[in-house]
Amino acid sequence: MFKRIIVAVDCESTMASPVVAEAQAIALAHSAHLNLVHVLSPLRLGYPDPAYMTLDGAFSTINLQSYELYRSTWEALTQQTQVKLNAWVEMSQGQGIDTTATQLAGEPGKALCLLAKDWSADLMVVGRRGMQGLGELLLGSVSSYVLHHAPCAVLVVQGQTIADAAA
Secondary structure, three states, X not given: OOOXXXXXXXXXXXXXXXXXXXXXXHHHHHOOEEEEEEEXXXXXXXXXXXXXEOOOOOOEEEOHHHHHHHHHHHHHHHXXXXXXXXXXXXXXXXXXXXXXXXXXXXXHHHHHHHHHHHOOOXXXXXXXXXXXXXXXXXXXXXXXXXXXXXXXXEEEEXXXXXXXXXX
16 A cells, blocks of 8 residues: 655656656555655756866866856756646645655655655656667666665656657
8 A cells, every 4th residue: 555655757858747647546546645756956957067277277267157057047947847846736636635745956866765765655656768778878767776776666657768759
């Protein structure tokens, strides 16, 4: 019986809505609490290298413009994703599901597994974009990491595979 369900939501992915819908169906069937979680990844946003070589090549200096641009982009993305999370929370609560939202920063797979342990989750629902081979190797796979490291049951919602999308 599932009572505490973490729903890993990538707010920029087309997989987000199917993942939330699947988790809502499970939560309704088990009278479970949903925790919709989005993990902001600093490296995914193009974290700027704050130090770079000067023209003379002798010293490093701080590139404040790059940092300020990154910081403002980070704040805007944080606000945008919180708005999306809040909309899903309201939709779930409208169906009578006890729902909260959490926004974390870090490496998505590790952050989700740590939260699942700390929150005593019974189930984690994640999406899979269908990357394979070199793409999965280079970009990493959150769903694969979660499957191998989560302290609870994991449900992977399969999205459209790359091969299906190309056809």
